Amino acid sequence: xxxxxxxxxxxxxxxxxxxxxxxxxxxxxxxxxxxxxxxxxxxxxxxxxxxxxxxxxxxxxxxxxxxxxxxxxxxxxxxxxxxxxxxxxxxxxxxxxxxxxxxxxxxxxxxxxxxxxxxxxxxxxxxxxxxxxxxxxxxxxxxxxxxxxxxxxxxxxxxxxxxxxxxxxxxxxxxxxxxxxxxxxxxxxxxxxxxxxxxxxxxxxxxxxxxxxxxxxxxxxxxxxxxxxxxxxxxxxxxxxxxxxxxxxxxxxxxxxxxxxxxxxxxxxxxxxxxxxxxxxxxxxxxxxxxxxxxxxxxxxxxxxxxxxxxxxxxxxxxxxx
Amino acid sequence: xxxxxxxxxxxxxxxxxxxxxxxxxxxxxxxxxxxxxxxxxxxxxxxxxxxxxxxxxxxxxxxxxxxxxxxxxxxxxxxxxxxxxxxxxxxxxxxxxxxxxxxxxxxxxxxxxxxxxxxxxxxxxxxxxxxxxxxxxxxxxxxxxxxxxxxxxxxxxxxxxxxxxxxxxxxxxxxxxxxxxxxxxxxxxxxxxxxxxxxxxxxxxxxxxxxxxxxxxxxxxxxxxxxxxxxxxxxxxxxxxxxxxxxxxxxxxxxxxxxxxxxxxxxxxxxxxxxxxxxxxxxxxxxxxxxxxxxxxxxxxxxxxxxxxxxxxxxxxxxxxx
Numbered sequence: 001x002x003x004x005x006x007x008x009x010x011x012x013x014x015x016x017x018x019x020x021x022x023x024x025x026x027x028x029x030x031x032x033x034x035x036x037x038x039x040x041x042x043x044x045x046x047x048x049x050x051x052x053x054x055x056x057x058x059x060x061x062x063x064x065x066x067x068x069x070x071x072x073x074x075x076x077x078x079x080x081x082x083x084x085x086x087x088x089x090x091x092x093x094x095x096x097x098x099x100x101x102x103x104x105x106x107x108x109x110x111x112x113x114x115x116x117x118x119x120x121x122x123x124x125x126x127x128x129x130x131x132x133x134x135x136x137x138x139x140x141x142x143x144x145x146x147x148x149x150x151x152x153x154x155x156x157x158x159x160x161x162x163x164x165x166x167x168x169x170x171x172x173x174x175x176x177x178x179x180x181x182x183x184x185x186x187x188x189x190x191x192x193x194x195x196x197x198x199x200x201x202x203x204x205x206x207x208x209x210x211x212x213x214x215x216x217x218x219x220x221x222x223x224x225x226x227x228x229x230x231x232x233x234x235x236x237x238x239x240x241x242x243x244x245x246x247x248x249x250x251x252x253x254x255x256x257x258x259x260x261x262x263x264x265x266x267x268x269x270x271x272x273x274x275x276x277x278x279x280x281x282x283x284x285x286x287x288x289x290x291x292x293x294x295x296x297x298x299x300x301x302x303x304x305x306x307x308x309x310x311x312x313x314x315x316x317x318x319x320x321x322x
Numbered sequence: 323x324x325x326x327x328x329x330x331x332x333x334x335x336x337x338x339x340x341x342x343x344x345x346x347x348x349x350x351x352x353x354x355x356x357x358x359x360x361x362x363x364x365x366x367x368x369x370x371x372x373x374x375x376x377x378x379x380x381x382x383x384x385x386x387x388x389x390x391x392x393x394x395x396x397x398x399x400x401x402x403x404x405x406x407x408x409x410x411x412x413x414x415x416x417x418x419x420x421x422x423x424x425x426x427x428x429x430x431x432x433x434x435x436x437x438x439x440x441x442x443x444x445x446x447x448x449x450x451x452x453x454x455x456x457x458x459x460x461x462x463x464x465x466x467x468x469x470x471x472x473x474x475x476x477x478x479x480x481x482x483x484x485x486x487x488x489x490x491x492x493x494x495x496x497x498x499x500x501x502x503x504x505x506x507x508x509x510x511x512x513x514x515x516x517x518x519x520x521x522x523x524x525x526x527x528x529x530x531x532x533x534x535x536x537x538x539x540x541x542x543x544x545x546x547x548x549x550x551x552x553x554x555x556x557x558x559x560x561x562x563x564x565x566x567x568x569x570x571x572x573x574x575x576x577x578x579x580x581x582x583x584x585x586x587x588x589x590x591x592x593x594x595x596x597x598x599x600x601x602x603x604x605x606x607x608x609x610x611x612x613x614x615x616x617x618x619x620x621x622x623x624x625x626x627x628x629x630x631x632x633x634x635x636x637x638x639x640x641x642x643x644x
Binding site for chain 1: 524637
């Protein structure tokens, strides 16, 4: 029986954020909304300047999403380049270092030697599994993946993975689920390690076909994006593919869908995977040129701002309905 | 230079809806919002009972979406089993007959012989191309596909396809684009015929990986749906895959994304397409059983109502922002 995640009071708890870049700054902003004491550990000399440049807009987003934030939140923030010092007294550690297995192995060894016994070790890695990261740890089962979807302060999903299964695993999983749930996130435990985890694998699968259709000249990148937002996107914002097909089958539900539309879909699968797709030079040029042609009239900053405005409005609409 | 679609005044125009089932009834409800005269042509003896059973809830949905509807809308509705009679005087014909090429070939031959010269011929088919449907027509270039995404009265996308390109094609495309645009839809012209068109191909591509991940035990169907709604779904409701990656690349935009994340994605593609996926008996049983386990506590009607409520709220939120 799966335990329902519980809301923890995180006020005054210490979290060390390893790496204060885009992901780390986004996580840190979210942690500050709970009154946590956030220590940023990053060796880059200009880290504070970069970090504060992101912080204000992240906090503004979070306020729009309804998070209540202590006006003195900046006083709960500290910077410490030395990792061993940064993890002293930490209750949680969220790691966002370079995606390099050797780096992470040394890092966790150092953290394990200096952090308290009870601290929860969480890695944001999107690709380096727990087993690969924990090779130098005395107790490798202490480490979990808590992989966010970019940007972590906005998008609810956190994919949770463990490495070696031990007697303590369920306790650690529950602690991680409770932690992310308390931050307003949607943590989902993956039961097996797989390259790319789940969300990025789904994204890769559909994007292969996007690239294939654009390369074949069926639609351009803008037309494909319009098709997505006008159909599947708004559908999957409301319900995932399985429940959507369950309801698409009418009164017969999912079994009806599978029986009647399954064979046709298998035919499309064969056609799709038989077509070679790669980011060769020709494809790269075509995609770059089309993205520039159709989206180049606005800056990345303008487009991002528009996106986030719609994103936040959507999330607020749904959270009011729950 | 692509023409911007124009709003037409459809009031008093006649449209013949061939087939009054789920899709036909949904289309008809939408047409009624514009004050069109809607003739339903369907040989089924209980068609009126079925049709009126759907109409009220469709009209209720459309009102929630902000469509203004003449209270006497039912007086604009007629039923005519004989197709030749039903298409007399029609300005538009939207065909939703069985997905059977031979049936559609005879149908369009009959329609062409009886409908006015100016009438626009539109097929809702999701798989039988214009070329396949128009074999018995004197002027095959008169026929277009206007393929909706279910249910047509709610979901904005209409995929437009033509068959043989002729001197008149652009005029016909413009007329179809204007027509669907006037109904509040998002029509997108596909430049080439491809099995499944675009939205269903994208759906098939991602669903192959969904089935693969559930079969491998990485997540169950409910966990996969939760991952979708908590990440990619809400993303793609706001912007399609190309603009999402353009913004995911930070200041470097799409070229940066492609350069840095492209190779990793190619690796996932190889892994994904190397794994066989089919709706064999074992897979079918597993999926049916999991859908029943995780969604079986509510009826299809309850789940559909919840879905549509969220769907409509999302669409209203976005349309207010535009």
